[in-house]
Amino acid sequence: MKDEKEMVYRALVDTSMINERRDVHISGLLRIMETMLEEHLLDIRMDNPKMMREENCSWAFLSLCTEILDPVMPGEILTGRTWYSGRKGPLFRRELELCHADGKRAVATSCFSALIDLRNRRIARDREFLERYTLPQHETLIEANSRMAPALAQYREAGRQTVRPSWLDALGHVNNARYGDMIYDQLCLDDSTPARRVRRLELYFVGELHCGEEVALLRRDTEEEISILGLHGKTGDHAFYSRVFF
Secondary structure, three states, rough: OOHHHHHHHEOOOHHHHHHOOOOOOHHHHHHHHHHHHHHHHHOOOOOOHHHHHHHHHEEEEEEEEEOOOOOOOOOEEEEEEEEEEEOOOOOOEEEEEEEEOOOEEEEEEEEEEEEEEEOOOOOOOOOOHHHOOOOOOOOOOOOOOOOOOHHHHHHHHEEEOOOOOEEEOOOOEEHHHHHHHHHHHHHHHOOOOOOOOOOEEEEOOOOOOOOOOOOEEEEEEEOOEEEEEEEEEOOOOOOEEEEEEO
16 A cells, blocks of 8 residues: 555635634634545545445544644645554544645644444454554654543533534534534634634544534633533533633
8 A cells, every 4th residue: 555644635725614814713624634534544445434334333533633833724725644643452543734835734633533333333442353454653743632531610611502413424423523613613702703813622522412412511711721511411421522722
């Protein structure tokens, strides 16, 4: 197989991904990266349709950490690359970078994912099976973790939302970019754009959200960051955590 790092992708930054201040929306950035990853997985024959059809499993994000190093502009065509950077047990780590036309890096991302057994919706842990999808390892880009442990007592409830049918993807749960919308809306409050430019996002997926569910949103503000947590409205179980740095 061709070296992953030699595979290059193009991503158009359309106007729907940019706010009035010309900063990229969180969901726009997630959409770009998700599309690039899907294309890459197709190129290396590990795409979700194939995995679902032949292995009855699917890739799922567990977390991602991304840093916006340089602003991107509407109409800009970014070049992207992604590569495998390690595995710990059933957790696969992968890096993504998006660069301007001049080669300057605009976005750096590290994400953790796992193969989900669709028969029981649990993480696949068979060592021999996982080895089949372990690729040559390359370097990491940024500091990143696979999980977060928030102290809920430090948070206040900031609102509730109901999951809509349009939020769902082929696996029947909320699509990654929709989490970005929930977080971004909290950052804006009563304005149309966040008060400050987002420099780093950490997003941790804990429990699947499905159509019709109510999501309780909790918030914690400090001088350097805003943290948004999502809980299943009926049970109070954790759905996702996020930290946004400015």
